[in-house]
Amino acid sequence: MRQKRKLDHLNLARFVKDGPGSSGFEDVSFIHNCLPELDSSRISTATSFLGRKFAAPLMINAVSGGVKEAEVLNRIFARVSRKLEIPMAVGSQTAALEHPALRYTYSVAREENPEGFLVANISAGAAVEQALEAVQMIGADALQLHLNAPQEIFMPGNEKETSFGGFLANIAEVAGASPVPVIIKEVGFGMAREQAKLLVKAGAAALDVGGSGGTNFIRIEGLRGKNKMYQPFLKWGLSSAIALGEMAEEYFPGVQLVATGGIRHGLDAAKALALGASMVGMAGPLVRCYYKGGETEVENFLVSIKQQLQRTMFILGALEPARLSSLPLVIRGETGRWLELRGVDLHGLAVRSADQ
Template identity: 35%
Template sequence: MTVDSRRAARKDDHVRLAEQQHSVPAPRTDFDDLHVVHHALEAVSTDEVDLTAAVGNWRWPVPFYVNGMTGGTEKTAQINRELAITAAETGMPIASGSISVALDEPDTAAGFTVIRQENPHGFVMANLGAGRSAQDAVRAVELLGADALQLHLNAVQETVMPEGSRDFSTWARSVEQIVAACPVPVIVKEVGFGLSRRTLSTLAGLGVQLADVSGRGGTDFLSIENDRRTGSMLDYSSLSGFGQSAPACLLDAPGDAPELLASGGVRHPYDVVKALACGARAVGVAGVFLKTVLAGGAEALVPLVRAWQEQTTAVLGLLGVRTPAELTQVDLLVGGQLAEFCHLRGIDLTRLAHRSDRYRS
């Protein structure tokens, strides 16, 4: 596969810089400000636990999935191949990286279609930017034979990206048109800076039924794009920490929000459990899985995913819940900076800390 475009080559830059970010110990995140109350006599047998996640009209075998990462070059095609093999062996849903480059330069399409080739019967999500047309959204879905479309909002990334767009004025209309035209459900997602309460209400008004809040704390595309600004006088490092975390977005979500997924800073199964307890139906993982694939391919990632499945099952049993959806009944304590955010946004943390009282016999 010959790739000449700068846009396609940028995909390899993203992987290289993301790998550098994930080569150091995971930093503290807002997930660390979340704690569940332990009730020692309320655990259930893990034999009673069913990890099946109800997302939209689908039932996913596990409540976490491979989030959109990459594609478009020889290196990223190999990454997608290993991720897809893992998804096929474990039943885990998988999303591609942005397919925009393949729509414009068909020679790069193999870096994405390998996902469906290696995972012919699994749940696959195509990925496209909100600035693209409804026709492009249909083409993206057709390219992968996708079951859903991830439509990403990445204004922060575009702002910092050396070759990025600065005009986001048509995005809301674009989202509405794509949702109306797409032959499969559309999942609108951020790329690591969060979906606010107002944004989630706006998305619902545009016809969006599913949204991934994708908060800060994971792969930092602001830093990645800023690091690509070699020789430039423009430095956006002052924006470090911009946006909201996934837990903050979930706890602040309005009642009219689309059905929620979550990603951004998910480091281990307990973070998955916490996100589910905050109201996510399922949880996207990127950085940890990418790091594992780069180190050992599917041979390393499959056992890691199986370990995540086993540990998630064990934690649900420990907490006395039998399904991921029941985690919204556990008592959740919020501290630190996340508690300050909740206080300023008017979220009742006392009610959150006592919510299991409503379900006790």
């Protein structure tokens, strides 16, 4: 049952388009700098995240495991993450906890990238022992706990009962026991400031805002089912740009943000970094690259995102990714209106300056 679902997810992610909502970055504009005053050769995308250094603020986010196909996929993703010196998360490890024979579909990532930064993944409702086993299974450097209530309630078979009670207390318990930093992660419906505060208090070292506009798990589960109940919900959630903007007014000392959800090129990656993210994750496009052209296609896609990010940094005169978060940003349209209503100081963002 779980294996069939995992395969359905891969096949649907391969063919189903992003959205239908947008990730919101078209509402976010940099202010062109006609005097960047630097040479492109001096630009470095090197960054640090959760205490480790990476060649770029790009991450291969959680996709798969627990099915035979995932062995190849995780091997390829791990090889690319090693070559590009970026972090990688495996997909939810529940399948291997239930069926130890499937552990290899995840642990191959460690074989391919022995020194790399690998992230374990499990539901935020999983017990402490399960979370620790997931970390141990791949020798993980961090642990993602995923939150996916909209996906679960639209999952065929879950209509009668879907349990999400006690998650916050559970997260605090797991974070307290985890030997590695814990990342709390949405899977494409975004995260609002109110819950972010609670998650930070519960011990999150990083929050992956996992906004809407990219892979849509209400649609994926809806297509797996037999009725059309899901259709009015297709635009559910906070877009990635809105979710990041929601956090802009908060200062969570020591907590880093990851931006995932509908980020498909390096200009949007730069905007996500400017909105406060330390890392930009991608999932759906990497699955499509894998099916289209295997390892080369996955690598080329990520390299092109990095090059687009470098070009954006050059035009804006930003020597390093962290510099982007002090550049002025103009936020308009639906994203601007939302953030204004939520009390974000858009004027402050539009006139902020690195020199202040």
